[in-house]
Amino acid sequence: MKNTALLKKHLLFIIIAVSMLVAPLFTNAYQLRILISAALAMIFAMSLNLLMGIGGTVSFGHAAFYSIGAYTTAVLWYHFKTPYSTNFIPVILITGLAGLLLSLPMSRITGRYVTIITLSFAEIVNLIIKNWDPVTLGQMGIVGIPSVNLFGHVLKDKREFFYLTMLFVILTYIIMNWLVDSKLGRNLRAISNDAIAAEAMGIKIFPYKVIVFTISAIFAGIAGSLYAHLMSYVEPATFNANLSFECISMVVIGGLGNFAGTMVGALFLKILPEYLRQFEFLFKYRMIAYGLVLVIVMWINHSIPGTKLKNAISTRISALFRKKSAEAEEV
Amino acid sequence: MSLLSVKNLTIRFGGLVAVDNLSFEMEPGKITSLIGPNGAGKTTVINMLTGFYTPTGGKIILHEKDEKGNEVEVDITGNSTDQVVKKGLSRTFQNIRLFSNMTALDNILVGMQHRIEYGSFLSLFPNGKKNKWEKQAREEAMEILKKVGLEDAANERATSLPYGKQRKLEIGRALASHPKVLLLDEPAAGMNPAEKKELSQFIRSLLNEVDGILLIEHDMKLIMDISDKIVVLNHGAKICEGKPEEVQNNEEVIEAYLGKKGVQRNVTGSK
Amino acid sequence: MAKFLQILVNGISLGSIYALTAIGYSLIYSILQLINMSNAAVFLTSAVIFYALYSSITAGQVALTFILTLLAAGALGYVIELVAIRPIREKGDSNTYALISSIGVKTILEQICQGTFGSEIKSFPTLLAGKYIDIMGARTSAIQIIIIVVTLSILFVMNWYTQHNRVGRGLRALSQNLNACHLMGMPVNTLIGVSFAVGSILAAVSGVAYCMYLSSISISVGAAIGNKAFAATVLGGIGVLKGAVVGGYILAVIESFVAGYWSMSAMNFVSFSVIIIVLIIKPTGIFGKKEQYKV
Amino acid sequence: MKKLLSLLLVVLMLITSFGCTKPEDKVESAADENGDFHIAVSLPYTGTNASYAEYIDMGIKVALKKLENEGWLNGDGTGKIICDYYDDKNDATEGATIATKVTTSTEPYYLLEVGSFASGVSYPCANIYKEAEMVQYALTCSKSDYLATSGDWGFSLSMTQDTAAARVAAYDIKYLNFDKIALIYSNDSWGLETCKFYTETAEKLGVQLLASEKYDDGQQDFTSILTKIKQTNPQLVMCFCAENDIVLIRQQAETVGLSCEWQVSSKSRTSNVLQNLGDLGEGLYGIYAKTKDLNDPVYIEYEKLYKEMYPQKFADDNNTTQKYADQGYNCMMTVIWAIKETMKTGTTRQAFRDKLATLTDFPGVQGKLTFATGRKILQIQYLSRIVRGEDGKLKWVNFEDILDTFDVDAVAGLK
Helix, strand or coil: CCHHHHHHHCHHHHHHHHHHHHHHHHCCHHHHHHHHHHHHHHHHHHHHHHHHHHCCCCCCCCHHHHHHHHHHHHHHHHHHCCCHHHHHHHHHHHHHHHHHHHHHHHHCCCCHHHHHHHHHHHHHHHHHHHHCHHHHCHHHCEECCCCCEECCEECCCHHHHHHHHHHHHHHHHHHHHHHHCCHHHHHHHHHHHCHHHHHHCCCCHHHHHHHHHHHHHHHHHHHHHHHHHHHCEECHHHCCHHHHHHHHHHHHHHCCCCHHHHHHHHHHHHHHHHHHHCCHHHHHHHHHHHHHHHHHHHHHHHCHHHHHHHHHHHHHHHHHHHHHHHHHHHC | CCCEEEEEEEEEECCEEEEEEEEEEECCCCEEEEECCCCCCHHHHHHHHCCCCCCCEEEEEEEEECCCCCEEEEECCCCCHHHHHHHCEEECCCCCCCCCCCEHHHHHHHHCHHHCCCCHHHHCCCCHHHHHHHHHHHHHHHHHHHHCCCHHHCCCEHHHCCHHHHHHHHHHHHHCCCCCEEEEECCCCCCCHHHHHHHHHHHHHHCCCCCEEEEECCCHHHHHHHCCEEEEEECCEEEEEECHHHHHCCHHHHHHHHHHHHHHHHHHCCC | CHHHHHHHHHHHHHHHHHHHHHHHHHHHHHHHCCCCCHHHHHHHHHHHHHHHHHCCCCCCCHHHHHHHHHHHHHHHHHHHHHHHHHHHHHHCCCCHHHHHHHHHHHHHHHHHHHHHHCCCCEECCCCCCCCEEEECCEEEEHHHHHHHHHHHHHHHHHHHHHHHCHHHHHHHHHHHCHHHHHHCCCCHHHHHHHHHHHHHHHHHHHHHHHHHHHCEECCCHHHHHHHHHHHHHHHHCCCCHHHHHHHHHHHHHHHHHHHHHCCHHHHHHHHHHHHHHHHHHCCCCCCCCCCCCCC | CHHHHHHHHHHHHHHHHHCCCCCCCCCCCCCCCCCCEEEEEEECCCCCCHHHHHHHHHHHHHHHHHHHHCCCCCCCCCCCEEEEEEECCCCHHHHHHHHHHHHHCECCEEEEEECCCCHHHHHHHHHHHHHHCCEEECCCCCCCCHHHHCCCCEECCCCCHHHHHHHHHHHHHHHCCCCCEEEEEECCHHHHHHHHHHHHHHHHCCCCCCEEEEECCCCCCCHHHHHHHHHCCCCEEEEECCHHHHHHHHHHHHHHCCCCEEEECHHHCCHHHHHHHHHHHCCCEEEEECCCCCCCHHHHHHHHHHHHHCHHHHHHCCCCCCHHHHHHHHHHHHHHHHHHHHHCCCCCHHHHHHHHHCCCCEEECCEEECCCCCCCCCCCEEEEEEEECCCCCEEEEECCCHHHHCCHHHHCCCC
């Protein structure tokens, strides 16, 4: 892959990553916090994109792994006062295990039933967290989670925390792309495309399901552990079904299987509610606008009239560019 | 000396006997055809050979040469599909089952996936072993695409290819796993005569890629042209086996295809 | 013994509520393989419409308000399909996009109800208030009996409707093969719109019945029921109307017993675990048929 | 091309939504150029508890109207108080996002933040306000360790649960002499705390609770746990739950045939419950903070303005002001007092906080308010009950002379 082709392929990712890395220089704490939550949402949404876009599993309960990651960090800190760096390995192990656990029924279950299994799994995880008071303090929530402590160096300043999160965003994107361009990625896409043909190529379906669930769960868990330190407070109520639906929307808006698109989707759905907050008349009906946007984006991207409209616009814009570049050459 | 021998193969779905006591041999370097009216059990045979269905009776034997070159018989009855593929059986499907939103190149790469020897863990990051295998696999895949005349369509999505090319891509994908035995399930279905002519030469040329080909087809002209041996199935049972000429005017075969009256008309009409 | 019966009766009446909403999910899934998330929001919206009508225009007459609410719900269902689902469905992409659009509709409907209705609990008219029947010590309110009877009669009508009535058969044909119906010249789009309308009407019946059972209404009424009804649909075998009903009753009875004999927070835990276990044993739900795939 | 198009849209929104921001400089007074003060109000206008948010919002607006009538802070129409209202949807994440926005906003520069309603939302944001050194006036937060967690910057007008719940237990066991008690409580941080302190005090007074049932938020069908409680045939069922839930519980208890006395905490001793329960409400015990002294001039003035601004709501609550509106009013009146006291020397956030902490015997609508004693609000709480008056109508009646004969704090072991 010559590097110009590489650059062209990941152009969108580079633009987003660079503009976000530069952003903290001229944003205030409120805007920075939105960027951080957008970055977290990117990791979380990319992990679901791996499961949905590449692995072909529509999961309604991805928030379960997010909450397990958040609670593992919070519980370990609360009971053992261990720093983030030491908790990181247990977070990966426990969320990976949870992913593996959820993949076990997949050997027998296919199609839409998979969706209900993931929904039930998420509800069960949430109920366990809500009622396992001795360990997770249940509905009281765990308060006062300190800033991230990496091998002794405490990230006091929110900007440092933001750059740590961006490091994970970039790592996630890169690893996901390595995975997609490998045998594992191809086989996963083959399975989600046509399981029977994949089997005929000698692919054993179940082991791949276990792998994709485990990896996807680990990345969602990492996003969750960072969330716990961002908020310094975790409670079961935040990890509800709406969080899973929001994540699905990010993946679908960004385009299934397209990780840079998922980042755009995450940025869009995190900035939109804040953007709408400033319109006074929308005060009580902000969420109506949010719902409306979901319907409209689906209409634009995935309905016949919508796509005609969009293509018309994009052809006109590219024509504009071409005309401009043509003029540039003449001059 | 045979390549693959099928002995009294039977399968029963509940009361219905789909394939009844079928035996035939495949010689290396030959095209063996399996024909019969619709619902005769042809595709079921392929499904049993490739491990999708487990036969209720009979044996499937693969004849291999071990290192010292002497004859070894391997029983692959009831093996799982991935074991069968490793043993060297590869197939195409009656209705094309390409990986629709993957590129032609990726389709081929998935075809050869069991020969790419690096695990899932190594897939997660660039490393020597992965890069070596990937480079080698891509080169080989491009060659296969060249063989099936699709090298310029490498990065196009499989569904965007014309029908004939999709058929060829599917055959290429089956070739990618370096099979000993290639099982083609109605490759000429939906093709016009010109495409069929070109396909039969192409299938003929495949013989120097694989040891043997089992062809399932309805187009009698194509079958008669390129088959070395024909096995005729009707209601799951073998009614005739032999060279194309012998099979052509075998009364039972005609009756199976054209029914009783057909037999009289054929006998009275000129051949 | 009285406790056992009491809990059983509660379970059955709750089961009817789940069953009615579950049929809405199952009907639409059987035709479009789409999980219509807005169904739960219709459950809430129809209860709010009933309350709004009852406390204004048709004050007092429960029956008239009920019919008007059903009409409104049917129309709402048809419009949802027309506006949010049809344009996406026609492009033929995977159902996930229609699913997201239905989630958008769900958010819109819930927020409109929240905005207009406010958040306090308000009393809701009920039928034969205060009348109880004692069955061997288990007190069952009249409204519970009415709900069970209404549900069973609706199911009977639905069953007959899909067997003998022309439109009903059309819906069943649609669920077999959408394209074939197109080719047969059937008005597929209107029929799908009708199926959304029927699903919404059932959700409306269930919503109003549930508020009558609680004899009060608040905006959080739809949330719990929506999830459970969807779970019941799958438990019984998604796409099979009979399955939605059986799934609904099983889930509700289990929940009532767990809450009665163990604890309320364990209730949801057990009901979702049951769903996973049943699906592991029978991957397509109790009545679901294994999807035939032709190799 | 398609992706580039959507990215342009996103970046465009990123810029327009934030506007330009001045770098922060040391502020000698929180007032803006034309001498007006900005206050952020964060309440759950949507989602659960939205009904409580509306009442607090009304109380705040009545106080602001009163100040406006008096010509604002300087008496000549200048020195306004401008409130920006935020909806935190009763969600901790939303609350934290608003907290960060409020504490870092320079355009407008906020003096303090009022809200939120539930302790589950205001409690986690305490450290954001503490770090930003800005007062968080969580007027209805009753978490026992809220004051400790919020450092010096947290203020609350409601008593913490360790006192309130203990008093309820003392009233039930020693005054009403119930010893067979069952408990139903909501599974949230408020419910868990009230249950803990109620059970502890009950055990101290020698009473073992027969049953203690917790239910998750959004639960509608209580028939199963009510059947379970019916088996223990209690004399009294104590409910620590929101007003919506007690209505459902009491109605379903009727269908299940559970007949006993019922007690609710101050949270559900509201006119809404009175209205929705109807006859079923008769005999329901409740807890009420000090009564509104009807001829106290502060109350009269407040009630007149309240009635003027919200006639319909006033009539609905059978001609009394709503409890949480009163607390909203008290909160804003104490804020106005603290600003007026510090205006001459410049009301910075620190100056405002220090002045507010010295509040003693401030004439609030529900009796004297004192922050001087370590910001721990101590209110007098009476037992209350729904009784049918001579006119046959049901209404809440408070046992106002209960404290003359029954020293609840001593009995509850709080002295």
